[in-house]
Amino acid sequence: MRNVLFLLLKIIRYKIVPISKKFSKYQTKNSISNYRVWPLFLLSFIRLFYVSIFERALQNYLYRVILISESTLGVISSIGSIAYIFAPILGQFITSKLGIRTSLILSCVFTSILTGAQIIYFEPWFLIMCRILSGISLGVFWPNCFNLLSKWQKVSNMEKSNKNFKHFNFSWNSGFLLGLLVGYTWAFVWNDYFAMIASWGISFLLIPVSLFLKKEISVSLSNQEPQIQVDSTISHIEIKENTPMIIYPILFSWIGIIFLAIAKANFLFSYQIFLKASAITSTPTYLVQFGIQATQLIGLTWINSMKIYNRKISALTSIIFVILFSTLILFFDDIWFISIISVSTGLFFGLIHGTSMKIMLEHGTAKSTSKFSTINEILVGIGFGVTPIIAGYVAEINIYFMFLFLSLLGIIVLIFLIYLSRNVKR
Numbered sequence: 305m306r307n308v309l310f311l312l313l314k315i316i317r318y319k320i321v322p323i324s325k326k327f328s329k330y331q332t333k334n335s336i337s338n339y340r341v342w343p344l345f346l347l348s349f350i351r352l353f354y355v356s357i358f359e360r361a362l363q364n365y366l367y368r369v370i371l372i373s374e375s376t377l378g379v380i381s382s383i384g385s386i387a388y389i390f391a392p393i394l395g396q397f398i399t400s401k402l403g404i405r406t407s408l409i410l411s412c413v414f415t416s417i418l419t420g421a422q423i424i425y426f427e428p429w430f431l432i433m434c435r436i437l438s439g440i441s442l443g444v445f446w447p448n449c450f451n452l453l454s455k456w457q458k459v460s461n462m463e464k465s466n467k468n469f470k471h472f473n474f475s476w477n478s479g480f481l482l483g484l485l486v487g488y489t490w491a492f493v494w495n496d497y498f499a500m501i502a503s504w505g506i507s508f509l510l511i512p513v514s515l516f517l518k519k520e521i522s523v524s525l526s527n528q529e530p531q532i533q534v535d536s537t538i539s540h541i542e543i544k545e546n547t548p549m550i551i552y553p554i555l556f557s558w559i560g561i562i563f564l565a566i567a568k569a570n571f572l573f574s575y576q577i578f579l580k581a582s583a584i585t586s587t588p589t590y591l592v593q594f595g596i597q598a599t600q601l602i603g604l605t606w607i608n609s610m611k612i613y614n615r616k617i618s619a620l621t622s623i624i625f626v627i628l629f630s631t632l633i634l635f636f637d638d639i640w641f642i643s644i645i646s647v648s649t650g651l652f653f654g655l656i657h658g659t660s661m662k663i664m665l666e667h668g669t670a671k672s673t674s675k676f677s678t679i680n681e682i683l684v685g686i687g688f689g690v691t692p693i694i695a696g697y698v699a700e701i702n703i704y705f706m707f708l709f710l711s712l713l714g715i716i717v718l719i720f721l722i723y724l725s726r727n728v729k730r
Contacts, residue, residue, distance in 0.1 A: 339456055343516040344449060345471050347412070349479035350509050351445070356483030357503035358419060360593060361496040364586035367576060368496070370426050374577060374703075378696020381573065383432050384439040385689035389682055391443020404448045405517045411444040412510035419504050452517075481597055488590035496586060547666035548612050554676060556724045557663035558683055560619055563717045564656045565687020567626050570706050571596065571646050573692045577703050582639040595647030603654020607662070613730045619659040620721060622652035627714035630707040 363381060366372050372380075399407045418438045422431055449472075456468055483503075490499040576589050603622075607615060629645045636642075661680075668676040695706050 387439025607658030
């Protein structure tokens with residue numbers, strides 16, 4: 305009898321206990337893998353949908369109805385982007401205290417409140433304060449969206465990870481484009497003020513959708529199976545072998561991205577001034593911005609199928625076209641010609657953007673660091689934040705000076721990028 309009991313104890317010790325530990329590890333791994341993706345995609349869609357309408361309608365209303373000056377409009381348009389330069393730092397602190405899910409929920413609540421506040425009171429100082437707080441809220445929202453995508457990538461296979469990123473990009477792009485079309489319809493049938501109120505109502509959808517986000521679960525590397533660690537090492541080696549764009553200097557990316565931000569911000573801000581000078585209603589601003597974004601998306605998609613050397617040629621050629629279009633605007637002041645030119649620049653913005661982003665991402669992947677993407681976001685914030693302020697003050701003298709500046713800046717950037725990429729050959 306003693307021998308039988310001893311044998312049973314050995315079975316329990318060496319068989320059942322390891323099985324239970326293994327099952328526990330499987331449960332933990334399975335629980336983190338079972339994440340819920342649709343709330344994040346819907347949040348990014350709703351956010352860009354309502355923002356594209358509200359921002360366009362607010363600028364039109366302030367400039368056409370409230371009759372604020374171009375310089376004040378430039379400050380109000382830019383201040384949120386400037387706040388976003390520093391917002392991710394504060395957002396990271398908030399997230400570390402509250403967690404991703406709670407931070408996103410609070411960001412959605414404050415976004416709706418701050419959006420509504422901008423409709424009630426149109427004094428510039430009040431709008432500037434609201435938009436600074438909105439920029440900070442944005443610094444909580446987008447970094448946490450990317451954070452969730454990164455967490456999901458760690459517990460997904462390559463196919464599922466690529467699908468998540470594809471759906472995420474589709475959600476915010478489609479939200480932005482569809483929002484501009486809907487905004488145009490509302491402004492055309494009713495007015496810009498109605499478009500603002502309606503888009504503000506849509507912003508409240510962010511709150512219930514955010515509640516469906518699952519709480520993130522952190523799993524330490526020590527809890528994972530040895531095979532998973534081996535796979536991770538192999539993936540890291542494969543990533544390093546598949547970053548061919550690191551043959552471009554990182555300066556090529558940074559200079560390209562800041563030129564893109566300055567040029568695009570100038571075209572978008574200046575168009576509403578050209579419309580008012582031509583005594584035309586504000587509604588075409590929605591369509592022209594839609595056209596710029598749609599053609600930019602074509603350029604972003606096209607760049608993915610290009611070879612390494614062709615991306616260099618596409619970026620340099622795109623800068624030449626931006627210089628050409630900026631110069632043409634100096635000599636032709638017909639509003640419909642300017643509209644066509646503005647929409648056409650979107651394609652070249654997309655090619656510059658795609659090339660610059662590829663270089664930046666692959667440098668970051670090869671060196672396992674996020675500093676390149678952080679500098680990229682700062683440069684984007686500077687370009688989109690500072691340009692409308694300068695353009696607003698210049699517009700009170702002569703808006704065409706901004707296009708003269710853009711042409712000269714483009715020539716300097718083109719020469720510098722040709723020099724930087726001289727070793728990138730076919």
